[in-house]
Amino acid sequence: MNNDLIYLDHAAATPMDGRVFAAMEPYFSHDFYNPSSPYAPAVEARRRYEEAKHSLAKNIGAKADEIVITAGATESINLAFSAVTGHVVTANIEHHAVLSAAAGHDNTIVSADQHGLVPADVIKVAIRPETELVSVALANNELGTIQPIREIAQVIKHERQTRLISGNQTPIYFHTDASQGIGQIDCNVARLGVDMLTINAGKIYGPKQVGLLWAASHVKLVPQIVGGGQERGLRSGTENVAGTVGFAKALDLASEHRKYESDRLQKLRDKLQADLIAAFPEAVVSGHPKHRLAGHLHISFPKIDAERMVFSLEARGVLVATGSACAANKGTRSHVLMAIGLSDELADGSLxxxxxxxxxxxxxxxxxxxxxxxxxxxxxxTSR
Amino acid sequence: MNNDLIYLDHAAATPMDGRVFAAMEPYFSHDFYNPSSPYAPAVEARRRYEEAKHSLAKNIGAKADEIVITAGATESINLAFSAVTGHVVTANIEHHAVLSAAAGHDNTIVSADQHGLVPADVIKVAIRPETELVSVALANNELGTIQPIREIAQVIKHERQTRLISGNQTPIYFHTDASQGIGQIDCNVARLGVDMLTINAGKIYGPKQVGLLWAASHVKLVPQIVGGGQERGLRSGTENVAGTVGFAKALDLASEHRKYESDRLQKLRDKLQADLIAAFPEAVVSGHPKHRLAGHLHISFPKIDAERMVFSLEARGVLVATGSACAANKGTRSHVLMAIGLSDELADGSLxxxxxxxxxxxxxxxxxxxxxxxxxxxxxxTSR
Structure with a gap:
């Protein structure tokens, strides 16, 4: 980007890190081989691909053969939902990918609280004996609210024990989309207590259209894309060696710098928030006051037209969002802001x-x- | 690749063209924006993305809003099959992606002839009143045989007329996977007479995991990946601007140089074939003698172990395939060679x-x- 621009929309897209680009570059024109070919340079491409998957897996405390590389988070989420046919539970502040995937199932959509938090006991109440999947994102992409994933995992663990005792053999899985959180929060799958985890590279300074689904070995995924049988038959298509190597590098860097970077961003964000609130005491900060991504600030100004504001700020070289980029172009109010009960006036004045x-x-x-x-x-x- | 290697496996993978890389490069770290964001640099990324889609469409004689960008040919083929629920017709020499997608439907798998050709009248006989889809690849990836797509299109046109007269309202679509042919054959969709067309970038010196499905406006696609509603709701996920721009550049170059390159490759291939046959008169060339991709030579040597041969040749710096890379790693005989009735001995000696x-x-x-x-x-x- 131009150096005279100030980018404040890292949740929508991130620039590729130079080290990620350097890691990918050999696989475009030089080591371009089909990883399924038999000769040594192709076997080497296969080895690098598998090594990248091992590295990705290691960074989330998983095994490489539990990972399916996908074309981004949306495909990964859809694949996670393919593991079940029955009732699913998710929340009204989830990303459209989760809500759309849930719409293909019998579902219960629980309500987040006014901070965009999905309490574990709300999930507990929504679970029925026939529920097969609960999906709650690690952090909300509009508000930055970090969800109580471990507590929800406990609820699901308890439900499993109850089913075991009652002889109910319906499996229940817990999926989390960690795309928005992985750069700032530890995503060890065992510590989180999830059965499936979605992440993507495009949000952590890696290539776009590269993501993964991790699924514990007891989860039975159903392939959506069939053919040559790549990814253990779960997702066919010639492997994206460059993209996967880049993804692995991006996640390595994110893991390595997570603590430092999230401390740094939190200080910057807290200062920014304090300055804006000092100037406009009537402004409303949304998202959880404590459990919130370090770099995230969702703030609403009464009587301000945020869409006009985006362009005024752009004219001054500052790039901001009114909400999720995925919904931003649709001219509709954010479903997340409606879900947390923000007034229309505040919603329309949200940056x-x-x-x-x-x-x-x-x-x-x-x-x-x-x-x-x-x-x-x-x-x-406006007050003139 | 190393300059001392001779690469004879362009059907498995192609090195990215330097001009394609140059076209993509700005979109990794500099113009990395989410195309759905509202500010000017993101709108510019959107514009370039749409421009790339227009260029791709123009090169196949289609409209941009009839194209869905996918993560490669396999996803595109799966999406094509999602348009129908009923009976499908395809051939026993098709790519695994087509055969696997067809396996999810009531299907008829017709037999190709000894040259790997799928005659139009064989398709005609297989079509039932309830057939909804016929899928035949433009060119076979193992043999290089070019299929009589226009003749098959005539059969389907005739079937449509018959249905119109008889009051049968079941739609019938014709899909072709042109991934293996587009670099050497004109793929104007109107001239081919198809309703859906699959191509990908990885076979024409573009990026891997980037492809498209073209579907005529009367085809009702059913999305496999739902979410943010990108690609007119038919394939959600943040758009791959770099990949799509690279794909467009690759197809532009392929179209521009198609005539020259295919003449050049045909001369080289014919010379190679003549030299090998002169040295080994007992060798058998498979694929259609006339209707065959210019750069393609499938040749079988009796009593030779082709897998050993691949490694002997690699030791001398020559990289060749025994068959399709997609099947090569599975230790099974190619389904294509079995389909055309090649003896096991010849099949096992095939390069x-x-x-x-x-x-x-x-x-x-x-x-x-x-x-x-x-x-x-x-x-x-072996004769010692």
Whole structure:
């Protein structure tokens, strides 16, 4: 991007890290072989592909043969839902991919609280004897709220024990989409207590359209894309060696710098939030006050037209979002903001500011000043 | 790849063209935006994405809004089959992706002839009043045989007229996987007479895991991957701007150089074939003698173990295939060779030599000499 732009939309897309690009580059024109070919250079491409999968698996505390490489998080989520045919439980603040996949099943959509949190006891109440899948994202992509995944996992563990005792043989799985959280939160699958986990590379400075589904060995996935039998028959198609190697590098970097980066972003975000609230005490910060992604700030200004604001800020070189990029182009109010009961006025005045690698002390402070100036200008204009 | 290697496996994978890489490169780290974001740099990424789709569409004589970008040919084929629920017709020499997708339907698998050709009248006989889809690849990936797509299209057109007259309202679609042919054959969808067409970038010196499905506007596709509603709701997931721009560049280059390149490869292939047959008159060339991809040579040597041969040739720097890379690693005989009735002995002595951009007069001649030497050595060894 141009150096005179300040990017505050890391939740929508991230620039590829130079080290990721360097890792991928050999596999485009030089080591381009089909990993299923028999000669040594192709066997080497296969080896690098498998090594990348091992590295991805290791970073989430899993085994390589429990991972399916997909074309991004959406395909991974759809594949997770393919594991079941019966009743599913998810929440009204989930990503469209989860809600759309759930719509293909008998489902219960539970309500998040006003912070966008999905309490474990709400999930507990929604689970029926025939429920086969619970899917709750690790962190919400609009609000940044981090969900109590371990507590929900306990609920599901308890449900399994109950079924065991009562002789109910219906399996129940717990899936989490960790795409939005993996850069800032430890995603060890055993510690989270999930059965399936979705992540993608495009949100962690890796290539777009590369993701994975991890599924514990007891989960029976049903392939959506059949053919040559790649990925243990679970997802056919010639393997994306470059993309997978890049994904592995991106996750390595994310894991390595997670603590440092999330501390750094939290300080920047807290300062930005404090400055904006000091300037506009009537502004409302959404998302959980404590359990929230470090770089995430969702803030609503009463009587402000956020869509106009995006363009005013862009004219000053600051790129922000009104909400999820996936919904942003549709001219409809965010289902997440409706779900947490934000008033229409506040919803329409909402900005999502998400910090990341491109954020520095200097450019975040500058952005803060520009946002304050532009919001003031808009207040003056509308109150005239 | 190393310059001292001679690559004769272009049907398995192709090295990315430097011009394709140059077209993609800006979209990794610089113009990395989510095309659904509202600010100008993201709108520009969207514009480039749509422009790439227009360019892809134009190259096959279609409209951009009839195209769905997928993660490669296999997903595209699966999506094509999702358009129907009823009876499908395909042939016993088709790619595993087509055969696997067909296996999910009531199906008739017709037999190709000894050249791997699927005659239109064989398709005609297999079509029932309730048939909804016929899928025949433009060119076979193992033999290179080019199918009579236009004649089959006429059969389907005739079937439609018959149904119209008889009041049978079941729609019937014709799908072709042109992945293996598009680099060498004009793929104008109107001239081919198909309703759906699959191509991918990885076979035409573009990025892997990028493909498309073209479907005429009267075809009702059913999405396999649901979520944010990208690709007109037919295939959700954040768009792969870099990959799609690269795909468009690759297809542009393929279209531009198609005539020149296919003439060039045909001369090289014919010379290679003539040299090998002159040295081994008992060798058998499979695939149609006339209707065959220009760079394709499938040749079988009686009493030769082709798998050993692949490694002997590799030791001399020549990379060849025994068959399709997709089946090659499975230790089973190619279903294509069984389908055309090749004896087990010949099937086990089969090499697939596929020429392409990396082939020159010089290295093809050198490869020819090395193949002759190594086959002779193997004959000597086994007849001792």
């Amino acid at each position: 999502r500011l998400t910090l990341g690698h491109l954020s520095t002390d200097e450019n975040t402070l500058k952005a803060s000043q520009i946002i304050i100036e532009e919001i003031k200008r808009e207040f003056d204009r | 697939r030599l596929t020429l392409g951009h990396l082939s020159t007069d010089e290295n093809t001649l050198k490869a020819s000499q090395i193949i002759i030497e190594e086959i002779k050595r193997e004959f000597d060894r």
